[in-house]
Amino acid sequence: AGGMDLYYLYLNGIASAGLSQFYATNNYTNIKNGYGIFSSRYGVEINNVLLTTNSLDTLACGSLTGHLKFLPSILHPYYPACN
Structure with a gap:
């Protein structure tokens, strides 16, 4: 199971199949610039948390999360890439 975004994807699939073409869209995505x-069944919003330059670079370029395509900080020498 997933959150509402998966439901919207499902509705978009039905519309694209011709059952409700009035509501059809191109491709449903909830990711900016991609x-x-x-989606998640559980969500928490945490305000006023700042990530340091090193934290952003580790998130974007680290061995555990580098494949997830986060952007490093704008101060990274190879921004927007990691290397």
């Missing part, structure tokens, strides 16, 4: 669905 395509895909980011």
Whole structure:
């Protein structure tokens, strides 16, 4: 199971299949500057958390999360890439 975004993707699939063409859209995505669905059944909003330059660079370029295509800080020498 997933969040509402998966439901919207499902509705978009039905519309694209011709059952409700009035509501059809191109490709449903909830990711800015990309395509895909980011969804969860559980969500928490945490305000006023600042990530340091090193934290952003580790998130973007680290061995555990580097493949997830986060952007490093704008101060990274190879921004927007990691190397």
